[in-house]
Amino acid sequence: MNIVQxxxxxxxxxxxxxxxESDSSLDFQxxxxxxxxxxxxxxxxxxxxxxxxxxxxxxxxxxxxxxxQKNPELFESFNIIKGFLNLTITDAYWKxxxxxxxxxxxxGKQAMNGKKVMxxxxxPNTNKPLHLGHxxxxxxxxxVAEILKASGYEVLKSCIVNDRGIHICKSMIAWQLYADGAxxxxxxxxxxHFVGDYYVKFNDVYKAQIAxxxxxxxxxxxxxxxxxxxxxxxxxxxxxxxGVPEVMQLWQKMNGWVxxxxxxxxxxxxxxxxxxxxxxxxxxxxxxxxxxxLDKNVFYKKDDGSVxxxxxxxxxxxxxxxxxxxxxxYITQDIGLAKQKYDEYKIDQSIYVIGDEQNxxxxxxxxxxxxxxLPYADDIYHLSYGMVELPTGKMKSREGTxxxxxxxxxxxxxxxxxHTETLGKVKDFEPNELIELYETIGLxxxxxxxxxxxxxxxxxxxxEESIDFHGFTGPFIQYTFARINSILRKESNFVAxxxxxxxxxxxxxxIYNLEQFGAIIMEAAKTLNPSVLANYLFYLSKSFNSxxxxxxxxxxxxxxxxxxxxxxxxxxxxxxxxxxxxLGINVPNRM
RNA sequence: GGUUCGGUAGCUCAGCUGGAUAGAGCAUCAGCCUUCUAAGCUGAGGGUCAUUGGUUCGAAUCCAAUCCGAAUCACCA
Numbered sequence: 062m063n064i065v066q067x068x069x070x071x072x073x074x075x076x077x078x079x080x081x082e083s084d085s086s087l088d089f090q091x092x093x094x095x096x097x098x099x100x101x102x103x104x105x106x107x108x109x110x111x112x113x114x115x116x117x118x119x120x121x122x123x124x125x126x127x128x129x130q131k132n133p134e135l136f137e138s139f140n141i142i143k144g145f146l147n148l149t150i151t152d153a154y155w156k157x158x159x160x161x162x163x164x165x166x167x168x169g170k171q172a173m174n175g176k177k178v179m180x181x182x183x184x185p186n187t188n189k190p191l192h193l194g195h196x197x198x199x200x201x202x203x204x205v206a207e208i209l210k211a212s213g214y215e216v217l218k219s220c221i222v223n224d225r226g227i228h229i230c231k232s233m234i235a236w237q238l239y240a241d242g243a244x245x246x247x248x249x250x251x252x253x254h255f256v257g258d259y260y261v262k263f264n265d266v267y268k269a270q271i272a273x274x275x276x277x278x279x280x281x282x283x284x285x286x287x288x289x290x291x292x293x294x295x296x297x298x299x300x301x302x303x304g305v306p307e308v309m310q311l312w313q314k315m316n317g318w319v320x321x322x323x324x325x326x327x328x329x330x331x332x333x334x335x336x337x338x339x340x341x342x343x344x345x346x347x348x349x350x351x352x353x354x355l356d357k358n359v360f361y362k363k364d365d366g367s368v369x370x371x372x373x374x375x376x377x378x379x380x381x382x383x384x385x386x387x388x389x390x391y392i393t394q395d396i397g398l399a400k401q402k403y404d405e406y407k408i409d410q411s412i413y414v415i416g417d418e419q420n421x422x423x424x425x426x427x428x429x430x431x432x433x434x435l436p437y438a439d440d441i442y443h444l445s446y447g448m449v450e451l452p453t454g455k456m457k458s459r460e461g462t463x464x465x466x467x468x469x470x471x472x473x474x475x476x477x478x479x480h481t482e483t484l485g486k487v488k489d490f491e492p493n494e495l496i497e498l499y500e501t502i503g504l505x506x507x508x509x510x511x512x513x514x515x516x517x518x519x520x521x522x523x524x525e526e527s528i529d530f531h532g533f534t535g536p537f538i539q540y541t542f543a544r545i546n547s548i549l550r551k552e553s554n555f556v557a558x559x560x561x562x563x564x565x566x567x568x569x570x571x572i573y574n575l576e577q578f579g580a581i582i583m584e585a586a587k588t589l590n591p592s593v594l595a596n597y598l599f600y601l602s603k604s605f606n607s608x609x610x611x612x613x614x615x616x617x618x619x620x621x622x623x624x625x626x627x628x629x630x631x632x633x634x635x636x637x638x639x640x641x642x643x644l645g646i647n648v649p650n651r652m
Numbered sequence: 653g654g655u656u657c658g659g660u661a662g663c664u665c666a667g668c669u670g671g672a673u674a675g676a677g678c679a680u681c682a683g684c685c686u687u688c689u690a691a692g693c694u695g696a697g698g699g700u701c702a703u704u705g706g707u708u709c710g711a712a713u714c715c716a717a718u719c720c721g722a723a724u725c726a727c728c729a
Contacts, residue, residue: 095672105671107709144709145672186729226729340729367727376655377725384727391729420656421724447657448723486689502691514665518658519722526663530691532677533665540691548688596666599676610684610693652691 063580065091068102068148071135075127080113087112099140100147101573107144117144152564155572156625160559162575163628166635169578174213179402180206182414183332186223187319188232189257189458191326191466193522194416194449197511199332200645201446202414204512204591207643212586217406220334221398224316225341230297232256233311234290235263245318251467253322256315257458264459266290329470330504331645336406338398344389346397350433351383359432370429380425395426396433403437410440412589417445417517444589447519449511464524473503473528480530487651498649502536505646509535512644513595533599535646538637541602542648545634548614552627560625567608571629574601578636582643591644598640605633 062070068091076087089108094100104124106117113120121141128136128148137151162168182202185191191199206216223229236259245255267290274284285291300308327333351368354360360368360382368383382393389397402411413423423443430438448455449464456463477499481487487498510528514520530536549555564572577597585593614630617623638648 090669090671092671098672103672107671110709143672223729228729344729378654381727386727388727390727394729416723417657418723422729424656445657450722480691484689484691486691518665521664523664526678529664529678532691534677534691536691537677540689544689544692546689551688592666596676603676606692607694609688610690613688615688651689 064150064154064576065102065580067135068104071128071132072104072124075124075131076109079123079127083113094147098142098145098147099149101150102148104146104148105144106141106146110144117141121146152569155564155569155576156560158576159572159625159628159632160557163557163632164635166639168632168635169582169639170211171213171579171583173215175215176213176409177215177217177406178209178410178412179217179219179406179408180209180412180414181219181221182206183220183334184223184415185220185323186228187256187316188229188260190251190253190322192456192458193464193466193469194456196330196466196469196507197446197449197520198414198416199327199330200508200511201444201516201591203332203645204594204643205412205414205444205589207645208582208585208589208591208594211582211639211643214586217335217408218333219336219338219402221338221340221343223340225301225312225344227294227298228260229312229316230294230301231263232260233308233315234294234297235259235266236315237311238266238290245321251322251325252318252320253326254465254467255322256319261459261461263290263294326466326470329500330466338401340394343398343401344394346401347389347393347395348383348387348397350396350400351389351393354382354429354433357433359429370432372425372428375428377421377425377428380429382429392422392425392429395422396429396435399426399430399437399441400435408437408440410442411437412442412444414444414446417447417519419443420445442589444516446516450519450521452521452523452525464522469507470504473507474499475503476527476530477502477506477536480536481652490651498652501647501649502530502539502652505535505539505641505648506530507535508644508646509538509595512591513599515592516590535641536652538598538602538641539646539648540652541605542634542637542641543650543652544609545605545630545637546650548630549627549634551615555624555627557628558621558624560621562619562621562625565612567604567611568625568629570604571601571608571633574604575632575636578640585643594640594643598637598644601633601636601640605630 072089076083087109090105092103092105094103106120109120110117118141125139125141125146125148129139135151135154137149139149140147180202183195183199185195202218206218210216236256239262240259245252248255250258267288270288270290271281271284274287275281279287297308301312351360354370355362355368360370362368365385366387367381367385369379369381371379373379380392381390383389399411402408415423420443423445427438427441427443430441450456451462451464453462481495481498481502487495490498506528513533581594581597585591612626614623614626617626641648
């Protein structure tokens with residue numbers, strides 16, 4: 062149990078004993094005490110005033126007295142200022158917390174709760190390489206999965222690959238027309254970039270053809286349909302659906318190139334999946350559910366044979382669920398896949414990490430599932446995140462205005478190398494150790510940068526300004542860890558002992574922050590928000606750094622102090638390491 | 653037009669389940685390396701919390717309206 066829960070329990074108990082006639086559901090707030098006042102945690106008394114019909118001062122005095130009397134091991138003293146009861150926790154409590162947990166690598170994690178969650182993330186298209194937006198998605202998905210694991214869930218990471226459809230045919234057609242048999246091998250290009258180039262090529266040609274047609278007096282809408290390259294692409298899509306062997310072969314060949322490229326990128330950013338779904342296998346799913354919906358009168362059929370659902374009563378529109386030719390649409394497939402996931406894994410919750418541009422779609426998906434009375438309907442959760450934009454606006458693959466994932470990773474590693482070389486602290490490292498270090502720091506900076514912001518907010522990335530390595534950043538926390546490690550290396554035969562000395566302000570502050578780790582993980586899990594954790598790790602590092610510069614650890618004033626400070630350093634290192642791991646970031650022993 | 657989300661320091665963001673004098677980082681300025689890693693620490697300046705009204709002991713936080721920005725409202729995925 063964390064300390065806030067403990068205080069809440071003890072205070073509620075005191076209230077019940079002091080004011081037996083009071084309502085037992087009486088609620089009160091516990092805050093961290095502001096630094097300008099004396100104390101650790103504060104009970105806000107105003108909410109009790111009305112219910113207990115006494116002045117805040119009197120309530121504070123009575124509760125304070127009772128707390129000290131009944132829990133002398135927990136509370137040292139209290140003071141009341143206006144309506145605030147400030148409680149000071151005993152040094153003994155903090156020291157024993159530290160002594161018990163300083164070397165516990167599981168500190169802050171919850172026991173398994175028996176619930177199973179699937180987190181779907183990444184979900185790339187196989188017609189272009191990954192970009193910065195995908196990185197935000199990948200880091201978010203990965204981190205949320207880890208945070209859920211730490212708070213007791215069994216987690217399955219899944220990915221749906223959008224490997225078919227008109228957009229895939231576009232790069233296929235462009236390759237057929239313009240590649241002249243070129244391959245990633247022959248051009249020494251990474252497969253996903255190679256294919257992406259033909260997707261861009263398609264759009265260039267398509268645009269030119271539209272312009273040409275419009276110049277001859279055809280309307281834009283007609284020109285878009287009549288452009289020869291688009292007609293070829295439409296034909297190819299039909300051939301694909303008919304399973305024409307040459308098209309299937311081309312499709313498999315080009316997708317294969319992309320997967321090779323993706324593998325490299327995923328490996329470099331540390332993304333992985335327990336289960337990968339391919340849309341080419343799932344796009345026919347959901348049709349049986351349409352029939353079920355018709356039988357239940359949730360759906361209705363129009364004269365042309367298309368099937369619809371009317372969501373106007375819920376403030377949405379009419380939505381098509383099956384085309385008149387009997388083929389399924391996006392939403393139908395998704396309902397089918399949702400069912401498959403549930404049937405296959407018996408999951409208790411299904412989390413979709415998808416950009417906020419699909420808020421409407423996901424709302425419809427859940428609503429339809431609910432109207433159909435599907436058992437997993439309420440367990441569908443859309444973890445919606447904001448787009449990453451450039452100062453010039455949205456990134457567009459087909460116009461080539463994207464920050465490429467591979468390029469950015471390479472750039473971050475190069476910057477890490479540059480900083481490291483300037484500082485010159487690891488000159489004795491082997492070449493392979495250096496490469497690993499640059500990767501750790503570069504990726505750490507990038508992941509932290511993307512995760513420290515509330516997921517639901519859109520972010521603007523300026524490629525002109527490189528991602529920082531100082532201040533509220535990944536490397537700052539990594540550095541704090543490396544520094545602690547450098548001290549601990551010298552204390553290899555350390556044996557922890559309880560301390561008898563009074564805690565100094567900065568010592569206590571670090572322990573106070575360490576104590577909150579478990580509560581922070583739970584908060585991050587509850588809100589599916591890694592930025593809560595990122596902020597916490599930063600403040601913990603800051604408070605440790607302040608302590609570090611002010612007090613010596615190796616040459617402490619006494620053996621007792623030295624022992625205490627080593628415990629403090631060990632526990633901070635553990636929390637930083639485990640916390641960063643939950644963000645998907647490694648910490649180096651030296652940097 | 654409907655729906656949803658956002659607007660806090662020059663910039664990037666915390667704080668939002670109402671609580672004490674609104675916090676970080678970057679940038680600017682001033683200090684700190686004969687002692688454990690200066691990717692660090694200490695301090696200064698910088699704010700009409702978009703606007704207006706309401707709710708109350710108390711509002712950046714809740715409610716309403718307005719203004720600005722974004723997403724979305726496809727027989728595309």
